[in-house]
């Protein structure tokens with residue numbers, strides 16, 4: 251079985267985001283980047299499937315973006331992915347276009363399972379997996395918190411919804427997007443980081459894939475929302491009670 | 502303009518989130534032809550309620566009894582094309598994120614999610630949406646039609662009822678043309694007597710300070726009940742199995758904006774703030790006087806929630 255895992259390079263979510271002077275983009279200077287946390291969960295899940303699956307499993311990590319995505323893919327390789335593919339692209343891509351490139355890669359690689367993060371923590375769109383499933387006509391399971399392989403190539407997936415945990419049964423091929431509770435990603439050990447340096451990262455140009463951009467979303471500008479709060483410190487319970495009552499009275 | 506809305510319901514009526522989506526549709530074009538789509542099986546009482554808010558398009562069929570993205574997505578694609586709709590939209594909920602993005606993948610991909618504001622610039626719609634866990638708000642435009650949108654319910658008040666009863670149209674469903682890629686095997690939810698965290702006027706949330714579910718129930722649940730509110734939680738408690746996932750507030754959980762949000766033993770990570778920072782009044786109790794949650798709070802008290810909250814509950818019960 252072949253599993254394809256998507257790996258997006260995103261700013262470290264613990265860092266403060268700033269905008270460039272023209273407010274069109276974030277200021278990426280000195281900003282540390284990491285593998286999107288949800289994609290790390292997807293990579294981890296592919297490794298666990300390989301560890302427990304009866305048959306051999308090949309794991310291919312896919313990155314789309316600037317040259318530095320190389321490092322992001324090395325993270326996936328150090329965790330245990332077998333090889334990686336980088337599609338160089340150096341400007342903004344909306345979910346429709348990312349799913350378009352992934353569709354082309356999938357036609358080339360023929361995986362039976364695609365694992366992705368449910369969202370990337372930069373754009374927070376939460377659309378690419380669904381669009382990809384629609385384009386391919388494959389089974390879709392978003393927000394997965396548990397994946398279980400059953401006999402006969404069947405899968406059972408639990409997904410986190412607003413009203414609780416839903417269970418779906420699916421057949422391969424399928425697109426599954428990972429939620430936080432699916433697993434806790436491992437840290438790569440030093441030897442595996444060394445080993446990952448030797449694993450191949452193939453570069454494929456979009457032109458070779460026969461893909462051309464078809465933008466659907468244009469970002470016109472960005473701003474930093476400001477909230478001003480009173481920030482009053484209270485020490486007496488009676489004051490706290492009074493403030494709560496006041497808040498309940500408004501409107 | 503023709504706008505279709507993917508409706509959501511519970512037991513007998515429309516969810517508040519859908520009423521917000523209707524309000525949004527009315528506000529982007531007061532002259533729009535609006536139709537709310539209701540999909541499911543045997544929904545008579547639901548339809549009665551939906552008629553109070555807008556025209557209704559009914560897809561009522563056994564083959565649609567459970568909400569799977571493959572079927573609902575395909576059905577929505579067909580409806581949008583048949584009706585020649587300009588916009589298909591819904592609330593930002595897990596249901597709409599799952600189904601509408603799938604439909605968008607079949608309809609050309611002009612989609613923007615989690616809209617918190619909009620403008621009309623020279624006849625062109627511009628949308629505001631948060632990115633980077635809400636640290637940034639981007640203004641975007643969509644290229645192409647139909648446009649697929651999800652709207653953050655807390656940013657648009659529910660549509661007002663006018664007393665009018667709208668018309669309904671029932672669709673013919675041909676189950677044979679619907680895909681059958683997934684089997685729905687059920688939903689496990691922790692039934693709660695408390696209001697839904699996204700709809701309550703008061704939300705009391707607990708964080709890592711809570712050591713187990715009993716303490717969560719006594720401290721967070723106790724205060725929520727005293728204030729007739731809902732309970733919420735940070736990611737940590739869901740990860741630790743202390744609270745169910747549907748209580749998680751934040752970037753990747755639920756987005757709330759109640760009149761009062763009380764954060765108990767929550768540090769105030771950006772991912773948590775993304776889900777509650779637009780609450781009207783925020784009150785935090787935390788034993789670390791430096792906790793970042795105090796920077797986004799109107800009122801803060803430094804101290805142990807295990808000592809403060811029981812006194813607070815007593816004070817409210819004494820009233």
Ligand SMILES: Cc1cc2nc3c(=O)[nH]c(=O)nc-3n(C[C@H](O)[C@H](O)[C@H](O)COP(=O)(O)OP(=O)(O)OC[C@H]3O[C@@H](n4cnc5c(N)ncnc54)[C@H](O)[C@@H]3O)c2cc1C
Pocket residue numbers: 263287288371707708709710734735736737738749750751752753754755765766767768769770771772773776786787788789792804805806807
């Ligand atoms: C990709 C990603 C997505 C995420 N999504 C979300 C999300 O949707 N929602 C979310 O909440 N988080 C999310 N997180 C996690 C987030 O980064 C924080 O780790 C989390 O919010 C911290 O939870 P906490 O405040 O409960 O715990 P902590 O940060 O550990 O804070 C606990 C606080 O409790 C205080 N405390 C301890 N004991 C007491 C006591 N007895 N009395 C009073 N105060 C006490 C401490 O001083 C501390 O401030 C996400 C993280 C990532 C990487």
